[in-house]
Amino acid sequence: ILNVEQSPQSLHVQEGDSTNFTCSFPSSNFYALHWYRWETAKSPEALFVMTLNGDEKKKGRISATLNTKEGYSYLYIKGSQPEDSATYLCAFSDSNYQLIWGAGTKLIIKP
Amino acid sequence: NAGVTQTPKFQVLKTGQSMTLQCAQDMNHNSMYWYRQDPGMGLRLIYYSASEGTTDKGEVPNGYNVSRLNKREFSLRLESAAPSQTSVYFCASRYWWSSGNTGELFFGEGSRLTVL
Numbered sequence: 001i002l003n004v005e006q007s008p009q010s011l012h013v014q015e016g017d018s019t020n021f022t023c024s025f026p027s028s029n030f031y032a033l034h035w036y037r038w039e040t041a042k043s044p045e046a047l048f049v050m051t052l053n054g055d056e057k058k059k060g061r062i063s064a065t066l067n068t069k070e071g072y073s074y075l076y077i078k079g080s081q082p083e084d085s086a087t088y089l090c091a092f093s094d095s096n097y098q099l100i101w102g103a104g105t106k107l108i109i110k111p
Numbered sequence: 112n113a114g115v116t117q118t119p120k121f122q123v124l125k126t127g128q129s130m131t132l133q134c135a136q137d138m139n140h141n142s143m144y145w146y147r148q149d150p151g152m153g154l155r156l157i158y159y160s161a162s163e164g165t166t167d168k169g170e171v172p173n174g175y176n177v178s179r180l181n182k183r184e185f186s187l188r189l190e191s192a193a194p195s196q197t198s199v200y201f202c203a204s205r206y207w208w209s210s211g212n213t214g215e216l217f218f219g220e221g222s223r224l225t226v227l
Contacts, residue, residue, distance in 0.1 A: 043219060
């Protein structure tokens with residue numbers, strides 16, 4: 001059974017601080033790793049889709065890295081703002097192309 | 112741009128009742144999905160439709176049926192609702208191509224279903 005683990009489950013961060021969290025996934029049959037941001041009462045929205053080992057992607061203050069050999073990805077948020085409060089989801093795709101989802105990291109930014 | 116629209120947003124059912132969740136996308140995507148989201152768990156795939164005219168079971172299909180009505184619409188039906196089907200349901204779509212698929216998913220806003 002393929003398993004995707006996200007840690008921590010939840011995180012309280014002071015406004016202005018930087019933070020990061022982890023997505024662990026199977027290292028075999030890797031095809032892609034997705035990150036989504038899900039704000040309360042809204043739809044999950046894609047942040048990044050990563051496919052290559054060593055890949056780094058950036059969108060504003062948010063960036064992600066990928067290590068397919070050891071099966072992990074980090075999401076970094078620099079200088080957290082209240083609008084960053086959300087649940088961050090990652091999903092692993094193997095060669096069958098279906099996505100296996102982690103349970104998410106809930107990020108709460110304290111003003 | 113509407114994106115992915117699903118209805119209803121909220122529904123309360125009694126055990127044994129039936130209902131259909133509707134989903135429509137206006138992005139010309141060929142692939143559509145139904146997920147359920149339960150506390151402490153990742154999104155779990157119920158059914159998907161890789162292209163118009165095809166549907167396939169996902170991880171948790173029992174108790175559900177789907178119809179891919181046309182390229183835009185993909186409905187999820189609960190024939191005889193059970194309390195275990197209390198959940199938040201998400202419809203999603205993306206463009207799928209046969210040589211591989213790294214396309215991001217576009218989600219609807221979710222439908223919160225309670226079965227008493």
